[in-house]
Amino acid sequence: MISEPDVTFTDYGLAIECALFTYLIHRQGDLHRPLRNSFALFFGSVGTAALTGGTVHGFFLDASTIGYAILWPSTLIAIGVSALAGWVIGATLLFPVRVARGVSILAAAGFIIYCIAVLSISQTFLLAVVNYLPAAIFLSIAFAIVYARQGQRPVLVGLAGMALTFVAAGVQQTGIALHPVYFNHNALYHLIQAVALLMIFWSARSFVEGRART
Numbered sequence: 233m234i235s236e237p238d239v240t241f242t243d244y245g246l247a248i249e250c251a252l253f254t255y256l257i258h259r260q261g262d263l264h265r266p267l268r269n270s271f272a273l274f275f276g277s278v279g280t281a282a283l284t285g286g287t288v289h290g291f292f293l294d295a296s297t298i299g300y301a302i303l304w305p306s307t308l309i310a311i312g313v314s315a316l317a318g319w320v321i322g323a324t325l326l327f328p329v330r331v332a333r334g335v336s337i338l339a340a341a342g343f344i345i346y347c348i349a350v351l352s353i354s355q356t357f358l359l360a361v362v363n364y365l366p367a368a369i370f371l372s373i374a375f376a377i378v379y380a381r382q383g384q385r386p387v388l389v390g391l392a393g394m395a396l397t398f399v400a401a402g403v404q405q406t407g408i409a410l411h412p413v414y415f416n417h418n419a420l421y422h423l424i425q426a427v428a429l430l431m432i433f434w435s436a437r438s439f440v441e442g443r444a445r446t
Contacts, residue, residue, distance in 0.1 A: 234290045234291065235289065235290055235291065235293045236289045236290060236293070236416075236418075237290070238414055238415050238416060238418075238419035239286065239289040239290070239416065239418040239419050239422070240286045240287070240289050240290030240291075241286075242286075242418075242419045242422035242423060242426075243282045243283070243285055243286025243289065243422055244282070244283065244286050245422065245426065246278070246279065246282035246286075246422050246425060246426055246429070247279045247280075247282040247283040247286065248279075249279070249426055249429060249430070250275045250276065250278045250279025250282065250429065251276075251279050253275040253279075253429065253433045253436075254272050254275040254276040254279065256433075256437070257271045257272045257275060257433070257436060257437065257440055258272045260437065260440050260441055265440060265442075266324050267321065267324055267325075267436070267439045267440055268440045270317055270320045270321045270324060271317075271321060271436040271439070271440060273313065273316075273317040273320075274314055274317035274318065274321065274436075275429070275433065275436075277310045277311070277313035277314040277317060278310075278314050278429065280306075280310040280313075281307050281310035281311050281314065282422070284303045284304075284306045284307040284310065285303075285304075285307040287299070287303055288300060288303045288304050288307065289418070292304075304355060305350055305351060305355055308350045308355060308357070308359065308360045309347055309350055311360040311363070311364055312343050312346045312347060312350070312360070312363055312364075313343070314364065314367075315339075315343070315346075315363055315364040315366075315367035315368075316339050316340060316342075316343045316367070318364075318367035318368060318370065318371040319335060319336065319338075319339035319342075319367050319370060319371075320332075320335075320336045320339060321371055321374070322335075322367075322370045322371040322373070322374035323335035323336055323339075323374075325374040325375070325377075325378050325439075326374050326377060326378075339367075342363075346359075346363045361401075368394065368397060368398070371394060372391065372394040372395065372398075375387055375390045375391035375394055375435070376391055379391055384438070386434060386435045386437075386438035386439075387435055387438070389431050389434050389435050390431060390432050390434070390435025390436065391435075392431055393427075393428045393429070393430070393431030393432035393434075393435065394428070394432065396424060396425075396427060396428035396431065397425060397428045397429075397432075399424060399428075400421050400424035400425045400428060401421070403417060403420055403421050403424060404417055404418060404420075404421035408420060
């Protein structure tokens with residue numbers, strides 16, 4: 233029996249959406265275009281977190297189970313990968329190659345520290361939020377600066393998508409729900425996040441195909 237079907241199925245929906253976005257991003261654009269791989273990593277890691285997190289909510293809510301012990305840390309680490317991808321994408325959009333590489337190296341070091349914290353110190357969702365939030369803000373700023381420079385519509389859509397992710401997070405943290413049992417705050421968060429990710433994908437595809445310029 234599924235413990236939280238609304239959360240589980242909306243999480244699985246996000247996973248399917250992100251798998252499609254990852255595939256479409258990966259097959260488009262120049263193989264050597266750095267943003268292609270970074271955006272694919274972003275969507276792939278978000279989808280992985282949704283898949284493992286949804287499975288926890290559906291089948292392994294008991295923290296004493298082996299499934300929880302494996303899947304929940306995996307979920308937190310996947311969110312950490314999303315944060316890492318956000319730093320890399322933002323740096324690539326804003327800076328020359330040399331500076332962007334330096335930012336990416338620092339972000340990778342931060343990701344390693346985060347993984348150590350997840351595996352040995354704390355596995356609370358708050359840790360994932362604290363780690364992901366600066367990357368999300370940085371990526372939002374990057375979209376805003378690129379839009380201010382170029383005024384391109386796909387970039388504005390990506391910026392709006394990032395803004396919507398913060399709205400989704402606010403819904404989740406404040407416990408706003410469509411129904412306390414059948415569609416709770418986590419399920420509503422996933423629904424809003426699905427729309428936000430679609431908007432970010434539209435922008436990402438423009439960058440990868442070279443239609444949007446940095």
